[in-house]
Amino acid sequence: MSNERLIIPERSRDIGDFLVGRLIPFRKKRMVGPFIFIDHMGPVTIKKGHYMDVDQHPHIGLCTLTYMLQGEVMHRDSIGTHQRISPGSVNWMVAGKGVTHTERTPNDLRDGSEFIAQGYQIWVALPKNLEDIEPEFHHIDANELPTWTDNDTQYRLIAGTGYNKTSPLPVHSELFMVEVKTKSKYELKIKGELHGEIGICIVNGAIEACNEVVEQGNMLVSKTDDNCTIVLKENTHVLLFGGQPFTEERYIYWNFVSASKDKIETAKKLWKNKEFPKVQGDNTYVPLPK
Numbered sequence: 001m002s003n004e005r006l007i008i009p010e011r012s013r014d015i016g017d018f019l020v021g022r023l024i025p026f027r028k029k030r031m032v033g034p035f036i037f038i039d040h041m042g043p044v045t046i047k048k049g050h051y052m053d054v055d056q057h058p059h060i061g062l063c064t065l066t067y068m069l070q071g072e073v074m075h076r077d078s079i080g081t082h083q084r085i086s087p088g089s090v091n092w093m094v095a096g097k098g099v100t101h102t103e104r105t106p107n108d109l110r111d112g113s114e115f116i117a118q119g120y121q122i123w124v125a126l127p128k129n130l131e132d133i134e135p136e137f138h139h140i141d142a143n144e145l146p147t148w149t150d151n152d153t154q155y156r157l158i159a160g161t162g163y164n165k166t167s168p169l170p171v172h173s174e175l176f177m178v179e180v181k182t183k184s185k186y187e188l189k190i191k192g193e194l195h196g197e198i199g200i201c202i203v204n205g206a207i208e209a210c211n212e213v214v215e216q217g218n219m220l221v222s223k224t225d226d227n228c229t230i231v232l233k234e235n236t237h238v239l240l241f242g243g244q245p246f247t248e249e250r251y252i253y254w255n256f257v258s259a260s261k262d263k264i265e266t267a268k269k270l271w272k273n274k275e276f277p278k279v280q281g282d283n284t285y286v287p288l289p290k
Contacts, residue, residue: 071117205236
């Protein structure tokens with residue numbers, strides 16, 4: 001691999017009943033385009049006594065993108081949203097100047113039966129001039145997202161613009177997120193179709209790039225104008241994401257992202273003093289990490 005390319009392994013860690021694999025930020029690569037954080041949740045078996053319960057926690061300066069591959073999650077936030085997300089649909093929360101939310105296993109699925117949950121929790125940094133906008137929430141159903149096929153390879157445009165298509169998700173910068181699934185070996189065309197930096201997250205299967213094979217559980221970071229040929233092996237599932245990087249550095253502390261360290265310090269004080277907006281009817285509180 002040249003210095004312009006980087007293979008990032010998924011670093012697994014336990015958070016209660018869940019195994020989460022973090023892809024970025026990584027010490028050698030803090031962001032890919034405007035994408036600043038990607039966690040891979042599961043696959044994990046949800047069962048009695050092991051439900052998903054992410055208590056009330058805050059965000060500033062970013063948008064959260066939740067994309068489920070298996071299972072369902074209920075999102076609630078401080079602007080009054082109560083939205084269930086199923087596989088293939090997208091939850092997009094614009095934190096802006098500050099929002100609080102929870103993510104839990106829906107009540108009707110807490111009946112003792114078992115199901116598999118797997119998905120991605122993604123943070124997209126907001127442009128500097130939009131960091132203090134009012135919080136918003138948007139849900140896009142799976143059937144509203146652009147989908148197409150090339151022979152037996154399936155595409156879905158989750159966010160942004162790519163392959164001459166645009167997702168209905170209301171993003172704030174030049175970015176893309178595309179899901180690709182193959183049945184047979186497939187040469188992936190990127191040049192001219194996507195623009196900026198690119199991360200290729202291998203959900204299942206393997207890819208071959210620049211005479212190296214990269215297996216699932218890793219992410220390849222490159223540039224969309226590189227000349228390296230990328231071949232997806234048969235039965236491979238990848239997520240492509242990235243876009244134009246920001247000119248300013250972004251700082252990240254816990255759930256806070258900003259181009260300003262002062263804004264992060266202010267958010268820390270507000271959360272510590274319990275002065276953030278709250279999810280109605282929810283008294284849980286995740287303390288500020290030391």
